[in-house]
Amino acid sequence: MTETIGALVIGGNLNGLSIARSLGRCGVPVWVASPPNIELASFSRYTRRTLPWPNLQDEGQAAYLLEVAERYGLDQWVLFPTSDESAALLSKFHAVLSSRFRVSTPAWESLRWAYDKRLTYRLAADQQVDYPSTIYPATEADLAAADLNFPVILKPATHAIMNRFTSDKAWPAADREELLARYREARELISTELILVQEMIPGGGEAQFSYAALCRDGKPIVSLTARRTRQYPVDFGYSSSFVETLDVPEIVAPSRHLLAAIRYTGLVEVEYKLDARNGCYKLLDINPRLWTWATLGARAGTDFPYLLWQMTTGKSVPEQTARTGVRWIRMSTDFPAAIHLILRGRLSPGEYWRSLRSPVEFSVMALDDPLPGLLDLPLFAYKHLCNGYKSLREGLPLKRVEGLSDGPGPIR
Template identity: 35%
Template sequence: MTTPPGAVITSGDFQGLAILRSLHGHGIPTVVIDHEHCISRYSRDVQRFAKAPSPFRTEAYADFLIDLAKRERLEGWVLLPVHDAVVHVMSKYKTRLETCYRVPTPHWQIIQQVYVKANTYQLAQKHGIPAPATWYPQNEAELVALDLSFPVVLKPSIRDHFYTQVKTKAFRVDNPDDLLRTYRKMCQVIDPTEVLVQEFIPGGPERLFSFTPFFKHGQSVAWLMARRRRQHPMDFGHASTYVERVDVPELKHLAERFLKAVDYYGVAEVEFMQDPCSGVYKLIEVNPRFWGWHSLAIGAGVDFPYMLYQDMIGEPVTPVAIPQGDLKWVRLLTDMPTVGREMLAGRMSWRSYCQSMQGRKVWAVWSRRDPLPFLAEVVMIPYLWLKRGF
């Protein structure tokens, strides 16, 4: 019997762990790589692990992947994208990497439309896809000249240029003095041309939705929709902590229109915020990779890692029915402190929390069959806080 090509999982964090468990269940050989200490090293499913350089050292990371393929005989294996920085490398060096691997990430010409948020919002506007009102001041003088209704949000156009240094995705500002002070603070980290000003949509994660497809030839082969009810922190979260499956047909229509406009291929998370005033779902961002809670889809029968793997090696991918029924995803390590803070602030009751935890659940890390990654994650709390802000 011929051994099938394997897959290189480009992170050993909880997102990569879900991919590892999925592919192991299908008998697919895997190698996990990470530039930091990770919980997947403790999984019973891990076969090989390799320490990588930081993907922010783009050329060194590409060189490492090429060397890894030659050293470990991984020619023809599938590279699976997990983090934004890895997507950047895979898209910029796609042609070179494809001499060794099967690379699902599109070329940079496509990825830059979602990697750079200014491009994303301008493309959405061009194609009539609702998005928050956004301004692009090139300097402080242009910022001051804007006619704004507060509050507004300041955010970086390129997340990795900012978040990796300050562990914050965006700032709410409530008046002109706060606007100028926050803008100057951000300009100490990134170029002023990368600072975006955007309308503030109230409602928090209660109104944060995602459409997640495996997208090919202008349409979704399979998909799942979800509401991301809790995140940490709750205002501009680093990552979701509690997610539930929903069915909002409008999300599919809007997301597919955008992905088709950029000729996208692969898995993606398309995020929307519902404006409580108009009810309109507005495009927030597109993540061209496996997202944090993608194991919710696996639990619902939509195995995105295996689908992408199958398609990349030329096997037919069978469309699956839209999953129905109540299903939640929970990352205990971050959800419990998030819930604690909400209760102390009076925004959540013990009863409402217990109600949210009823029904079928997919745990981000915990597995009775494979418990060590969860135990390792608990021990690693100080490390994870220092390195990633969780």
Template identity: 30%
Template sequence: MAIATADPIATRTIDGRESCARDTRCDKALVIGDDIGVFLSVARSLGRAGVDVDVATCGENYPGLSSRYVQNVRILPPYLTQPSNWLAALQALTEREEYRLIIPTSDSSLGLLALAAETIGRDKLAIPNDQALAAFTSKSRTRALAASLAVKIAQGRNCVASSEAFELFADGPFPQVLKPSQPYVTGGRDAKTSASIVHTPEQLSTAMKKFEGREIVVENFFAGEGVGVSVLAKRGEVRRAWQHRRLAAAGEAGRSSRRIGESPDPVLLRDVYALSRATDLTGVAMFEFRQDPATRDHILLEVNPRFWGSLALAVSSDADFPALLWQMLTGGSVGKAEEVPVQSIPMISLSADLDRLSDGSPGLVNSIRRSVDVIALLARAKLSPSRFDGWAKDDPRPHWAEVGQVAARLRQAAMRRLF
């Protein structure tokens, strides 16, 4: 992609916080910020390790930007509508500030940084090696690799979404899962296109129109619980492994809103080790499985070669992946550790759980029930903040900022109903 000239970069400095002076040498990182969860966990981890953290974002209303560990907020052009300008602004910022690492926190920022590797410098980007990127940023390639290694996957096939493809799958069996082979398309309208779970031919037709013209994977649905195995690896050797289980999610195919840490399953680890070795993985990744809680049978759903939504729970369990990645990529050594402490207390993403509770069937009774559940969630966030992703004892402001945003959202919804 050609890099176009960008407008000057806007900078918001966090008043009253110490940061490295422009004429001194220090460890500096730039984290690409998208929402409160992932970038905040990265900023806190690196900040505690003595790294000076800036956040690059297209918006200024994220609660995580109030963190004591965010030194500067760098406002870049919107990457969804202006990817070339975004890359140009990022290049200028990187040259000016001399960051040691630039860290993505979403599929979109990962994809854009991969495009900028030659321009900015591959050694400055905290993204996995090219072989792992190629295998794990495409659902169809991930399936092919898994099948070659005898890693279990759902029965399915690749196709281009169209009316002709609808005819191939219209007779079921249902439910079916439709997911784009590449969730993020450069220059597209969405940061990520989520999978769709369809239960009827009518829903299948709607989903095919949603993905029209894109390469998709159509799989048979596998019933079970979502389990994620997160790793740090170097040249295919796993140095840290940690596991969490989904307890609740915003929609059938949405992001998890409640999770709990648990001891890694040896069978899942076997698959993770095989995939990591096959791709010579260097970096972080989260391997997402669905597992039947009764039989322990499982399938691989996808691999995210970047930091993941449950990162706050991992860090609270002393599986401090951001600090370990920084150490590994800036010349330090990371010894292999098979076991890490497990945080057995469930943690909640306030924004994701609000979405989960707000979504439901129409009707007055259901609406009242949802309202009561949402009010209870907000009360819990105020009374038991340590159960939420945004909370940290040494950095409470982001959690209270998020609580304030949720309270304002509820007030606005109440006013709309009244008037």
């Protein structure tokens, strides 16, 4: 069956690939708009066309989307973001874009609470949800006067500007001297009002948990809970490399309170870390878009991208919860993560082998769509070479991850 209402996916990364496969397998036409260096989804048999994604300010990118709808007759197609920045773009221009598209993100008054960590932690405090002790130093004097328990981490409140600090997600500091040095370095890259200093919760991936859901007006319709057991890099991972669905009731009620408070609509992942010192699950992030390991949901009976497409196009979506005991793995990052953990004595070869038992969903490899899996490792290596080159340039700020080209370029 082929649907008449298609989807335009902003971003060709792994999230974009997951969306293309989920929708394409159900007969939904999928186009992807992507910069030339993030094109994994473009190699999928389920991506019917790839458009360039321009390096413009928000207003220019919104106008580009409207131009695309006009030029190719994509009226009422569903817009899917693949990152925080593309989600923010669709959210801020929700009303304008809704004149031609169906927008799968909530409006900005809702999404901003997930996009900006300062608002996220204010929301958590209002809803009495535990989160790591956090300060917002405006000056070095604030840091010097702060009562801190080391080690701590520095985090950016948003990722609107891409540089070393925002790309790394967090910088650890073992003592006050290192903290001051790191703060000065971060201050050169982003505004001081965007720098957070937060307690470091001990533990690795085995202590990281997620509540993922499809919501309508703050009410979860489809959901799962999972442990993000391994990540790469192992200390402050860019993304998870091994995830498994588990029954984690401790994070369900807090997540529902947060989402109800902002009347959230769409896909969302709420991240926690278990603090073994007091047994509390502490809120880390709210991700207002599809998450890297989303295909785990399909294997566990909750195909999130397709369910979102159904909801956005007015179709009925019954309430459901994913099965437990299902695993997801991205071999290109999980194998090096496992090697690191084995060398550190935190994982045995036998434990690693047993973690791969069925049922398991591979992130990129798929028998019905083999090309992205064959290209995953070369593209992964190329991306990290590019990131290394950028870091040598002292992290000159780019407007956003998705827009690294100079302009729209040719349409393929």
